[in-house]
Amino acid sequence: MILRSITVRNWRCLVEPVKVGPFSERVNVLHAPNSTGKSTLFEALHRGLLDGHRVSGREVEAIRPWGRSLSPKVMIEFASEGTEYRVTKGFLEAAEAVLERKENGRFRRVAEGDAADGQIRAILGSSPPGRGLARPENWGLAQVLWAGQGNLAITSLSGDLLTDIHASLGAQVSGPRAAPIEERIEAAYLQFFTPGGKLKTGKDAPELVRLRKRLDAAHQKHAAALEQQRGFEEAARRVEDLEARRRQTTRDAEEISKTFKAAQAEVERYRTLSSEKKERSEQLKAAEAQYNGLSERIETIKIARKELAGAQEDVRRLERDLPPRTREIENRDKEAAEAKAALENVRKGRLGVDRAEGLAEDARSFLEGRKRLSDIDDRLKRIAAAQRELTLNKKKRAELLAPDSKALKAIRKALKERDEAQIRIDAALITLEIVPEKRGALMIISGEKTGEVALRAGKSAQVKGAPEVVIDWLGAGRLRASGPTGEIDQLRQVHHKANRRLKQLLEPLSTTELEELEALSERAKELERKAAEMETQVNTLLSGLSVEEIQQERALIGGTLEKILEQRPDWEESPPDGEVLRRQGAETKRSFISAVEAAEARRDKAQEGLTVTVKQRTELETQLKDAKKQVKRLEPRLADLTQDGKADEQRQKELKKLSLAWNAARASVEEIEDKLSVFTEDPVGIASKLEMQLQAIEKRATELLKEEERERGRVDELSAQGPYSSLANVEEEMAELQRQIDDQELRIEAIRLVHDVAKQSRSEVLASVAGPVEASSTRMLQRIAGGRLGRLQLGESFEPLRVLPEISDSSVPLEYVSGGEHEQIHLATRLALADVLSKDERQLVVLDDVLPYTDTGRFARVIRILEEAAQRLQLLILTCHPERYRGMEQAHFLDLEAILRASSE
Amino acid sequence: MKFLHTADWQIGMKAAHVGGAGERVREERLNTVLRLVDVAAEYNVDFMLVAGDVFEDNGVARVLVQRVADAMARSQVSVFVIPGNHDPLIPGSVWEHPAWRSAVNVKVLKLEEPIEVPGGVLYPCPVREKRCDRDPTAWINTSEQEGIRIGLAHGTVEGIHVEEPDYPIPRDAAARRSLDYLALGHWHSVTTYEVSDGSVRMAYSGTPEPTKFGERDSGKVLIVDIRRKGEVPVITPVQVGDLEWLVIERDLRGLGDLVCLREELESIDRPDSTLLELKITGLLAAEDTDELARIREIVDARFAFARIDSSKVKPLPEDENWVANLPAGILREAAARLRALADTSFAEERPEGASPEVAARALVELHAMTVEAQP
16 A cells, blocks of 8 residues: 555644645655654554544543543545545544545545445455454554554564465465364364373373373283282192192102011011021030030140150159259369469569559659740740830830820811911901012001011012001002901911910920921830730730749749659659650550450359359259149149040040031021021111101101192182183273274374474475565665674564574574664564565555664665665655655655644644 | 084183173173083984083183083083193192082093993093193093994194194094094184095084184084994084174275275174174275264174274375365375375385374374364
């Protein structure tokens, strides 16, 4: 539609009739200061075209001028699809609606009242409001094309408009026929699912959820029934096992019982045989005893006879041997006496041996004493000489004044400290050297040495001092040299201390020269060494004794020699040959010992022969005595053994009879033993063990029977519950439930698929429709704001959702862009949509005070875009800043203030 | 000698494969026992032989044991029963129940020893454990026995293809044991075994009431008539089973196929005694989805049990009508995508849970919503 003019009266601040227009088909800038009535005109425009004339209520009351009971009226002239229309509407008390169409240059009524309202809406493509004033969602195309003050943003567009947009873009999204089907799809889907796509739960849950719960419960019942059935089968198997074990145990017991009975019979037979064996063994023992008794008696008689004969023979023999033995004793006794006498005789030669040995010993003592005496005298002489030398050395050392090593070391240290202190003092002193050209004199006023010093021409003179040197060079002037202070005093103290120490050390000595002191020290050490050597020599000669002890030893040896000389005075003059005398003594002694040993051997032999012979005779006498005793003992015993008066032959016959009886008894015993030998083990023990086994297995059989009865009771109890039937029932219930669930699931899945596929189709169609609008609005936005914001993304209702900046991988919601960019985005979107909607017909676009936050630079770009848009759209811009639009080409400016003034005149 | 040969009653059998109809199936098996007692009376037999597996398990509810014993006690003739591998003679077995002591005409044969029956001798082969590799008839020694010789055993005849045969029985067991007839149990279909002269002396009676879908030739008992020793038995199968286990498979090829199927289902006799397994494959036109729902309603309402497997049904490719009639845009795009996903040859990555089966169902749901939304 194209707006031609608008006339308003009794509308808020516009009480007087005011007509604005005619409007240009391109750009119209209606400008006026704030509160002049720009937005009031905009309100009158959309209410006049879109609201029903019968509307009432507080909102419509508000458009009545303040403090006046006037009915608002508006008249709008517009063109649509080449036809000129005029609509006149009154509200409240003067409610009316008239639609006129220009025919042949004159407006003629087309419709009135509600019909007029409806036709106007049909022309504008808007939907009727429910009750009251038309909301923006009822505005139809105006939702996009008309932006009220502060309402530039697009939130969502109504179904009809969307359809128009889609239709304009050549896409069929959803039409009147599709809507009920889509609603049924959505309703069917929401019957089972939440809007979020989850299967419903709780009281709104579909039957499927209840069926699944019932199936879960049935599964639990099934598990219990299955367990019961298995328990029944297991119990039955246990009974079978127990029955088999019990039967086997009973069979085992029967087998053992049989074996036990057989063992008991064997025990009886064993006992009978054992008893018989015992009896026969007794008989055998008696026969054996009888035989052995007679046999032993016969043997004893034989032995007694033999022993008696032997004893009698011994008596006779011994009585023959005794006399010769007595005679032999007498001879040997005589020989022994003679040998003894000879020995006594030889032993008398002992005195001669003693004498020869005494002479040799005296000679040895005499000679050794004399030599020992000579040695002692020599030793005493050497000791006396060494002691004299020692005394002399000690005297010389005592007279020599020499420092010892320690003192010498201390002297050297003191000298070093003193010299070093002197060197450092010399270094610390200020030295003033003067080499005069001619003779003169110096008066040293301050220095190490003060007083006058003569100067010689060309000869150097030095003056030292600290901390300064002051001299008067007579005839020339005063010289003063100064230097650092402080250290020289310390150095002088060190020097003085070292000097004092040196003086103490040198005071007892005869010289102060270090070299002499060192020579003296060496001399003293030499004397001390010699004295030590002499002392060692004396001690060596004394060997731990004193001189008195050596002299006592000498006196003792002298006494011994005097005693020997008293007995051998000739040795004074002619000393004996000790060796000759020793050999003579030894020879004498050897001869004597040989003689004695020979005599002793002869005596021992004779004595031994005598002793042996005496012993032999004694033994013979003892044997004779024993033989006589034996004869005396055996004779009565033999008489006792033979007192039965039987002959030996008779006894042998009796012995033979007893032997036969013994053999018979032995055979009888062996016969029994053969019978017993078949019993390899003790049958009583075997029977006892079998009896215990039998008792144990019978006990086990009883226990198994009880256990079997218990288990049988359990089987009966379980079978009475009919576990298989329970299982069958629950399995059938599960199968039925599963069938119902499968049916339900198939239907629900099918409905979900219908819903999801329809939703996907919708998204794809909408995406294809929104694409060109997105591209167009993005292009405009980038022209206004540059490429920084990237691509603009629209929602299903073409509402701007977010931008996709070029530098970012993720999208940015609009609340994060600036206020200026926000309004630029919505303007671009509105213009893009307006382009779509004006494809068939130029359309009116109203912009009421939009872009308040857009800066001047971007506003200039907006102007260019608006100029381009004016080629396809009629623009009505309401603003209080007309200067911002002055640059627009072909813009038609309408000054509302001027119009109002003109209207009121 | 005339007797009724039956086996494998499987009383108390679980029937999870028919879900909620399990109880009905179990109850009907008890009714079948009563019916076969009536058949025995009708055919004026001398006695009845039950070749094992009277009960599905030894753990069945004891009230079932009592009811079976009571039902058998109604027989006017002796009933000779051997335990089978489902109810072997073990501690706690159903055979220890006191009901058998009061049912005096019921002889539970627990020992492998010949017993006299009217007109001959019976050689019972009771089963003592669930599994065994031993020929249960091996003990039978018929020498020096007069009269007609009947064997009663439970096992697998050699030649039946099973991975691990339980209680293997030679194919010539009757001849090998010199039996006039060997009454067998264990397999649920009526099966007879001819000997070289073409006569039949060994047979499975099968179960008197079918146990599952697809079970061949079951729901019968055998009336065996042997005039004299060595004569060929005359075997007459008699239907006693009541429940019909019906499997219908339909491959839809075009519009109207489902209508035919519905009419066929509506024409079935005694649907309340019929357990139905309906497998529908092929191509489903959108317009036929209502018909499919109608079929579901009919079978659920009338049949003892019904299971309809339509997971292999695919939307008809040529069926562009309703899709073309959808509003252009989102819905038409969505329908096209669902159609592609319903195709098993869809090569792109599928959204989570979007199997061909779910996608086909989704198309059905979308179609239903489209129809509902129409003014």
